[in-house]
Amino acid sequence: MSDYDVVIVGAGQAGAQTAIALRQLRYQGTVALIGDEAELPYERPPLTKAYLAGEKSFERLLIRPAAFWQEKAVDLRPGCRIDAVDPAARRVTAADGTSIGYRRLVWATGGAARRLDCPGAALAGVHSMRSRADADRLASELPTARQVVVIGGGYIGLEAAAVLVGAGKAVTLIEAQQHVLARMSGTMLARFLEAEHRARGVTLRLGTAVHGIEGRDGTACGVRLASGELVPADLVIVGVGIVPAVAPLLAAGARGSDGVEVDAVCRTSLPDVYAIGDCATHANAFADGARIRLESVQNANDMAGTVARSIAGVAHPYYAVPWFWSNQYDLRLQTVGLAAGHDLAVLRGAIDARSFSVIYLRNGRVVALDCVNATKDYIQGRKLIESGADVRTDLIADSTVALTTCLQSECRPPMRSRI
Numbered sequence: 001m002s003d004y005d006v007v008i009v010g011a012g013q014a015g016a017q018t019a020i021a022l023r024q025l026r027y028q029g030t031v032a033l034i035g036d037e038a039e040l041p042y043e044r045p046p047l048t049k050a051y052l053a054g055e056k057s058f059e060r061l062l063i064r065p066a067a068f069w070q071e072k073a074v075d076l077r078p079g080c081r082i083d084a085v086d087p088a089a090r091r092v093t094a095a096d097g098t099s100i101g102y103r104r105l106v107w108a109t110g111g112a113a114r115r116l117d118c119p120g121a122a123l124a125g126v127h128s129m130r131s132r133a134d135a136d137r138l139a140s141e142l143p144t145a146r147q148v149v150v151i152g153g154g155y156i157g158l159e160a161a162a163v164l165v166g167a168g169k170a171v172t173l174i175e176a177q178q179h180v181l182a183r184m185s186g187t188m189l190a191r192f193l194e195a196e197h198r199a200r201g202v203t204l205r206l207g208t209a210v211h212g213i214e215g216r217d218g219t220a221c222g223v224r225l226a227s228g229e230l231v232p233a234d235l236v237i238v239g240v241g242i243v244p245a246v247a248p249l250l251a252a253g254a255r256g257s258d259g260v261e262v263d264a265v266c267r268t269s270l271p272d273v274y275a276i277g278d279c280a281t282h283a284n285a286f287a288d289g290a291r292i293r294l295e296s297v298q299n300a301n302d303m304a305g306t307v308a309r310s311i312a313g314v315a316h317p318y319y320a321v322p323w324f325w326s327n328q329y330d331l332r333l334q335t336v337g338l339a340a341g342h343d344l345a346v347l348r349g350a351i352d353a354r355s356f357s358v359i360y361l362r363n364g365r366v367v368a369l370d371c372v373n374a375t376k377d378y379i380q381g382r383k384l385i386e387s388g389a390d391v392r393t394d395l396i397a398d399s400t401v402a403l404t405t406c407l408q409s410e411c412r413p414p415m416r417s418r419i
Contacts, residue, residue, distance in 0.1 A: 001075060003101035004032040006311060007092060009082045010108035010245075011035025012044065014277030014300035016063045018106050021308030023072045031074050032100065034092075036081040039132055040066055045297060047135045048159040049327050053166070054139075058132060082109075085252040087270045092248075104311055107249055107260065107268070107275040108304070111242030111295075116151065120213030125220035126236045129156055138237070145234035146170060149223045151210055153180035155326045156239035158193065161202050162328040172203040172231050174210060174223065184324070185335065186345050188358045189370045196329060205231070242295065244279040256281060259293045264317035265310045266303050274310070276303035285319055286367070286385065287338050298323045321385055334378040337368030337385045349374060349399040356399075357381065364390040364408070380404045 006022065008015045011033050019033045035041065042061040050056035069076050084093040091101045113128030115121055127138045148164050150157045153175030165171045175182070179190035194204055209226035213236055222230045244259040255261045255269040259281040266274045266282070277300040281293045302320040309316050326333040331354070339345075342360035349356030357377040360368040365388060369381035380403035384391060387407075395406040 001030065001032070002099065003030075004075070005029030005103045006031045006106065007100055007102035007104075008033045008106040008108055009092065010106075010110060010277070010279075011037070011041045011076070011078065012108065012110050012277070012300070013041075013063070013297055014110070014304050015106065015108035016041035017301050017304035018108060018276065018308055019069075019072070019074045020064070021305050022311060023074070025308055025312040025314070027308070027312045029103070032077055033069070033074050034077045034080050034082060034094075034100070036079065037131060037133070038079045040064075040069075040076070040078070042132065043297075044130070045325075047132065048129050048156050049163065051132075052129075052135055052139065052160065053163045061132075083248060085248045085270075085273070087252050087273060090272070103272065105270075105273045106307055107246070107273065107279065108277050108300075109245035110278040111244040113238070114241045114243050116210065116213070116238055116240065118210060118212045120215055120220065120224075121238075123213055123215040123220045124218055125234065126213060126238060128238050129160060130242070138235070141235055142167065142169070147232050148172070148235045148237065149174060149231055149233040150237045150239065151223070152239035152241075153177070153204075153206070154183065154239055154241070155181070155324075157237070158197070158328055159326060160237050160239065161197060162200075165197075165201050166329070170203075171201070172205060172233075173197070174205045174208050174225075174231070176207070176209050178207045180204075180206070184339075185370050186339060186342075186358060186360065188345060188347060188351075189333075189372070192351055192372065193328070193331075193333075196331065200329065242278060244293070246275070246279050249273070249275065261291065265315050266307045266318060267310070274307045276300065276307055282318060284322070284338070286321060287340065292338075294322055296322060296324050321382055323382070332373050332375070334371045334375065335368065336371075336378055336382045337366070339368035339370075342367055344393065346393060346397050348377060348397050348403075359396055361391070361393065364393075366391055366396075377403060 041063045081095040082092045083095050113130040147170045150161050150173045161171050161173050211224045211226045214222040220236045222232045246260045260275040262280045268275050278295045281291050283289050306318040323336040339360040342362050344361040346359045355373040357374045358370045366384040371378040390408040391406045392408045
């Protein structure tokens with residue numbers, strides 16, 4: 001077919017879940033799911049964890065088996081990159097010149113791994129971790145590598161460091177900020193994770209800028225720091241965020257910059273064009289209505305459901321508590337809410353026991369929690385965030401007291417998005 005009722009561009013978590021949700025809502029229109037990778041839709045978070053470690057096969061990463069898409073009459077079009085959108089003609093154009101028509105377009109492309117802007121960034125042996133192909137290339141070079149440098153102290157960098165040091169590699173992690181997870185969490189959690197990584201042999205270089213990557217015969221052999229020091233490396237892994245893949249939409253006139261702006265049901269400023277997942281900026285109720293981009297499975301799934309309901313005629317505004325997770329060594333980190341702008345951080349439990357939570361408050365209300373091996377706190381803390389209730393700060397630090405019993409006043413629910 002060359003024309004569909006719904007064309008979904010991007011076959012990752014957000015795009016695949018949109019197609020699934022449409023069929024769950026008994027939507028009868030024709031649906032195309034277009035992805036630039038040759039693979040069936042798959043989960044990306046395990047790439048830096050169980051898949052890289054060889055503990056989980058690629059088949060176990062598939063969101064649904066091949067037969068599912070056929071049974072649900074979803075036309076999968078893998079290996080197809082969309083380069084242009086014509087909102088007036090309601091058509092998209094692929095890199096090979098193929099033109100595909102739509103009644104409604106869902107843009108779910110996520111983003112590309114951000115590249116370093118420094119000498120040597122394109123050398124062989126310099127890796128990012130965004131796709132199965134990225135993980136496979138890295139895995140193929142690991143057997144002959146002894147020293148690995150990881151650039152970036154976010155989730156991807158920390159997870160990769162944990163897997164690689166567990167595989168017997170000498171790992172150095174370089175982070176430009178003064179602590180890891182600088183964009184996501186506070187210093188209490190960061191210092192704990194830094195200690196855990198150091199205890200297992202990871203060398204951390206914090207507050208350290210990279211000048212470039214040195215090469216020998218076209219292959220990386222070390223990372224040159226701004227100080228002039230050279231850190232030897234057989235492999236370099238770069239985990240410094242993503243660049244939203246939205247150029248075709250912006251060129252077509254969609255409003256946005258760092259991502260595409262969407263309204264409460266994920267519509268862009270273009271007619272009948274939606275954007276979801278990592279590439280969409282939205283007014284988030286749990287960020288006091290500020291416009292943000294969320295890079296998480298939760299956001300991808302919830303936005304997919306929002307768009308599917310809108311297309312199926314049962315529109316309901318996006319409203320979901322953000323949550324994230326990470327596995328490092330034997331640590332299960334679960335984060336719920338958004339800590340940005342907090343005015344108080346309370347430690348609940350004992351860090352030495354390696355089971356604790358950091359609770360973030362703003363104006364007496366819980367806005368986020370970082371929970372380490374503390375799933376009960378995560379579940380109960382989420383309820384506090386959803387309720388918008390004031391809490392007794394003298395009680396929440398006591399891990400023998402259930403968080404849900406620490407209420408102080410009537411609930412004040414977070415503001416719902418009105419954009």
